[in-house]
Amino acid sequence: MSRVVVVIGSGPGAAPAAVQLAERGYRVVLLERGQFFNPADSKINSFEYELHTPTWVDKAAEWAGEKPIQRAYGVGGSTLYYQGISQLPSENIIEKWGLRFQEFSESSKLVTDFIGVAGINGTSHGLNRNSVFLKRAASELGWDCGVAQVSMLADLSRNRPNCNYCGQCVFGCSRGDKGSVDNTWIPRLMKSANATVITGAKAKKLLLSSDESAVRSVVYEIAGEMKTIDCDAVVVGAGAIETPNLLNLSKNSTSGKGVGNKNIGRYLTDSLQINRVIFLADGAGAHAGLPIDVMVKEFEHEGILLCQGRNLGGITGPVSFAKFAALHSGPVDFRDWMREKYSKVSVIAAFVESDPSRNATLNFEDKTYKVEVSSLVEERLRKAQAKLYLWAQSANAETLSYTRADAATASGAMFRGTCRMGVEPTSSVVLPDGRLHGMSNLVICDASVIPPGLIAHPSLTLQVLGWLNGGKLADRLAA
Ligand SMILES: Cc1cc2nc3c(=O)[nH]c(=O)nc-3n(C[C@H](O)[C@H](O)[C@H](O)COP(=O)(O)OP(=O)(O)OC[C@H]3O[C@@H](n4cnc5c(N)ncnc54)[C@H](O)[C@@H]3O)c2cc1C
Incomplete structure (x- = not known):
């Protein structure tokens, strides 16, 4: 048997x-x-x-x-x-x-x-127009920006x-x-x-x-x-x-x-994420294409990963975009906003690993967790924030909003x-x-x-x- x-x-x-x-x-x-x-x-x-x-x-x-x-x-x-x-x-x-x-x-x-898997072993996928801009902007900074593996x-x-x-x-x-x-x-x-x-x-x-x-x-x-x-x-x-x-x-x-x-249960690690929602003056087409198109692995040795994410800010189509405009810009003329910004908005994101210290634990009773943001991780978050800023600048993009770089950005996923x-x-x-x-x-x-x-x-x-x-x-x- x-x-x-x-x-x-x-x-x-x-x-x-x-x-x-x-x-x-x-x-x-x-x-x-x-x-x-x-x-x-x-x-x-x-x-x-x-x-x-x-x-x-x-x-x-x-x-x-x-x-x-x-x-x-x-x-x-x-x-x-x-x-x-x-x-x-x-x-x-x-x-x-x-x-x-x-x-x-x-x-x-x-x-x-x-x-x-696309983006690995030679196969690739087409990039949307905003991703093409972002890839070029990263290259201008001397960063190796590749097609994300999906x-x-x-x-x-x-x-x-x-x-x-x-x-x-x-x-x-x-x-x-x-x-x-x-x-x-x-x-x-x-x-x-x-x-x-x-x-x-x-x-x-x-x-x-x-x-x-x-x-x-x-x-x-x-x-x-x-x-x-x-x-x-x-x-x-x-x-x-x-x-x-x-x-x-x-x-x-x-x-x-x-x-x-x-x-067992110690050394819990999670990924902390910072999003920067940007407006690419020269872009168009952020609403089409894969949610995450391009990725910069260059800073892996520093514990930082950058990627593009059309969808990360929840801006998918015209309706969610209008909601985004209302939330982030106060009272605006939606039609003007839409004309000017829609499909030119993109998201760039940075991931940083939390510290897998012995203090980072799971509580099995109430299913809560504690990730450790040590001074090393804080430093990484600051660097990641700065790199996102540089990326946006190189793409000639205006920043519309960004998430704070702290423990609250833990993905929980x-x-x-x-x-x-x-x-x-x-x-x-x-x-x-x-x-x-x-x-x-x-x-x-x-x-x-x-x-x-x-x-x-x-x-x-x-x-x-x-x-x-x-x-x-x-x-x-x-x-
Ligand atoms: C919204 C979201 C988006 C994500 N996006 C990405 C991404 O783009 N890329 C990426 O790499 N990762 C992503 N992740 C993370 C990725 O999905 C997880 O890291 C991965 O699935 C973990 O795999 P796992 O095998 O450890 O556990 P899981 O995928 O969680 O699988 C565990 C399975 O075990 C079952 N199970 C649990 N307890 C028991 C039990 N006692 N008896 C029987 N069955 C049990 C569960 O029902 C579940 O099906 C994302 C996660 C989430 C939630």
């Missing part, structure tokens, strides 16, 4: 691992607390969307039913909401994490080829329709053309006769062997009933908030402690690090291959394992790690 691996969660960390294991012949039972996403549910027409101008933060919080942590419960995890921009870390960061660059690169090629793009060979650039990605793609996990890894998983996906199934606890060196079963709740499933291994991919919570809840009878070491990987158990929770220190058959595949260095947008890195570490688990089970 084939060995059973229980996979908890179906986000970008867990799903590729599940595919690896199922395709290698293991019996995979994937437990997902949410449901399958029906694109028809997200059919918000563009007028309604603009009229309400809900930002993704509000919408995501409403869907998650909690504030201020943003994440989706559903098959595909938080990629149901993401816009799909996702840079990969550079070689020195990958090696600092204890991973082998060549191995990581080989997996990233397989993953990006499968999900279809996985939302259409690719007919992968049977997804062409993106219509509606910019509503964060509501769940109503056309199914976004390269989110529900459109990529999950259909591939479902093709395997070895896989079963159980929705509405919330993992509650892991039960250990008597010597506490391995997980033997997973207890989960479905439709108000508790069930137990025995397994040979478990992949935990419940996300950077739920995974440490689940480990803590898995108290064993002898020590009364949760599974794993005392670093890109949490990571709460079970971070490392070689030393004194400062980490899992090994670089995702195995929990001291436990033979528990692998974590989600954002909780990501150490500092990524700045923002972890979804592509997570898919590469999930693919890689799912494969390594399959190798170990076969040995």
Whole structure:
């Protein structure tokens, strides 16, 4: 009889691992607390969307039913909401994490080829006119500004329709053309006769062997009933908030402690974001094209990532634009404002990583979190602010508004690090291959394992790690 691996969660960390294991012949039972996403549910027409101008933060919080942590419960995890921009870390960061660059690169090629990522591996996407200006302005400053890597793009060979650039990605793609996990890894998983996906199934606890060196079963709740499933291994991919919570809840009878070491839940990291809404006198066409077109990775070593984001300020079409005018300019003649500024407004954004100190923690009881804005991070925020200013100046743009550079700018959507990987158990929770220190058959595949260095947008890195570490688990089970 084939060995059973229980996979908890179906986000970008867990799903590729599940595919690896199922395709290698293991019996995979994937437990997902949410449901399958029906694109028809997200059919918000563009007028309604603009009229309400809900930002993704509000919408995501409403869907998650909690504030201020943003994440989706559903098959595909938080990629149901993401816009799909996702840079990969550079070689020195990958090696600092204890991973082998060549191995990581080989997996990233397989993953990006499968999900279809534009802006990487030679493929590209057309830039809207404002992005062309911004790219040129960055080049004039001597910055290397590239086409952003995005996985939302259409690719007919992968049977997804062409993106219509509606910019509503964060509501769940109503056309199914976004390269989110529900459109990529999950259909591939479902093709395997070895896989079963159980929705509405919330993992509650892991039960250990008597010597506490391995997980033997997973207890989960479905439709108000508790069930137990025995397994040979478990992949935990419940996300950077739920995974440490689940480990803590898995108290064993002898020590009364949760599974794993005392670093669980520490080193929480988030991405702080500053937006600058600008008016490009020479631009036009900001309302058309991808939400995030161009990206400057140049300052990665300083912990700063710059990108363009048409949609980040919520300025999508004429209605939301008029609302923006009213909010930011006081009483104005809308018609003049529209004539002068509409479609010339763009957004440039900077991301900075918060400090993953021991003080940055999650509180499991009330589900609040504390990110650390140390003096180093404050310095980065100041630099990022200045770089955005320079970028706007070089593009000959007027600044219409900007967000303050402080802790309040935490995205609340890109949490990571709460079970971070490392070689030393004194400062980490899992090994670089995702195995929990001291436990033979528990692998974590989600954002909780990501150490500092990524700045923002972890979804592509997570898919590469999930693919890689799912494969390594399959190798170990076969040995
Ligand atoms: C609005 C928004 C926009 C974003 N935009 C981008 C972007 O453009 N680019 C980018 O790279 N990243 C983006 N992100 C972040 C990215 O989506 C996350 O970093 C990524 O999805 C995290 O992956 P994960 O596998 O760790 O967890 P998740 O994607 O959160 O998946 C975890 C899954 O586990 C399930 N689960 C949780 N607990 C249990 C349990 N006890 N039992 C069973 N199932 C459970 C959840 O329902 C969920 O499906 C965005 C996030 C949000 C919210």
